[in-house]
Amino acid sequence: MSSLSALSGINRRKFLLGGAAAMAAVAGLGAIPARAEQSNAKIVITGAGAAGISIANRLAKALPNANITIIDRRETHYYWPGLTLVATGAWAKSKVLDRNASFMPSRVNWIKEMADVYEPDNKRVITDTGRVVEYDFLVVASGVEYNYDAIEGMDVNAIGQNGLASVYNSPDAAAKTWDAIRKYSVDGGNGIFTLPSTPIRCAGAPLKMTLLTLDRLQQNGGADKAQMSFYSALNGVFGLPWYNDFLLNRFAEHDMDVKFRHELSAVDIGARKATFTQEDGNQFTTEYDLLHVVPPMRAPRSVRESNLAWTEGNMAAGGWLAVDRDTLQHLTYPEVFGCGDVNGTPRGKTAATVKMSVPIVVQNLISVIAGEEPEATFDGYTSCPLLTRFGAAMLIEFDYDGNLTPTYSFIDPKKESWFAWIMKDQMLKPTYLQMLKGNV
């Protein structure tokens, strides 16, 4: 009874703060400055993808008095890293679909609209219904925009028909892409895989699609009737030299035609013709039986057209979010942070990058709320479970500088292994869901 009396005598705020400190410790955060713990700051997160939900969960645990709002209309959560497996027939579409409501912390105010205008000078976001949402602190986690319109004649509604494939657009498009690839893997013909010149989400996906299609050709009997090509708009196919060479050798083993500095600029879907623009501006058109389109990507319009975007440098063209690559704090507006694909940082537009950068953003945001300087630094970690065939993969992890940074030192990132396949096929989605909950 006496202990109950003692408990009832505890100041409610202190009790909540103590709980918050414990939850923060569980969430992997360091000690939280008292000023931040007690803060009732208005924090707005735009985007309910992997980064947005994960940050919301961590902040909800760490800051019991903060007023946290997340802005995103989407009810369905896409597990983007699984789309390559849907598009190559290994997974059912249902396996990459979840409900955002399942992961949204209960004390977060979820506005089911989309951020339309950022006004960082007035510290407010205006949604697409005209609602004005004011903030003290803002986390931009609104992802990427697929710019299919940059490819003349491209129609995402035609994916799956006439040999047109694209893993990126949506789980539906990925499932329809499998329809096109399945037919191609039986019939063979001229198969073309593309890579644009812009930064893209999951830079390994175009390569996985190519390698797994090669495997499907072997399995379904189309290999002898197929001629595959890979047209990259860059100077290579992968950013790390060793893996670039590995992939080019693998393509050569399959007699693939590889071209560099060739960007897909137009497609005639009915006639099955693709037009590529070369570095010197010349164009040439070729026929195809399968065309895997990887769209150019850029920041969402709302970011691109705001004061939050880069205005100079190689990230300006895509309007990517101008954040410091180490602290992920905005370069002009210190109360603004960025996380996930929208960031204008080198490399890394992957779920693995989100996993490692979310704790950095949360910790630095808490420091700024407390009136301190952000000190946590992000090394640019990203990861690509490169599926080299069905049943084998390489677990590649690296940082901004291209240094290999394996989480487990006993895993050789240059060896194809069944272990890495099991990780990708069985373990990474459960880990991703833990990340959404703020545990990983």
Add this chain to the structure above:
Amino acid sequence: MEGLSLGFYMMVGYAQTHWLVIALFILGAILLNAASVMKFGGLVKQSALKPTLMVGLAIAVVLFLAIPTLSGSSFAFMAYWLDWALLIFMAVGYAIALLLWVHPIVRLVKGV
């Protein structure tokens, strides 16, 4: 430390994803063991241990041979020591877990 934490939550996530299978497995183990205890008494019977372990070993061998194919792969891609370590770990691990079913079933069949 970070690797350990990641591994822990990976396993937690895996268990949550497959909660129904795990729940049915535990329920089946409880029912089978309850049936054998009520009929013959005692949770473990020494006279049933040898056949239980023999069946467990057979299950481990079958799993060892089947898991690569069941996971969409094949022995041809197992070129790394880590692959073999994982395969042995999975086959033996699942076989040990299945002893929770095998032992009461052996007892019920043998009447011990």
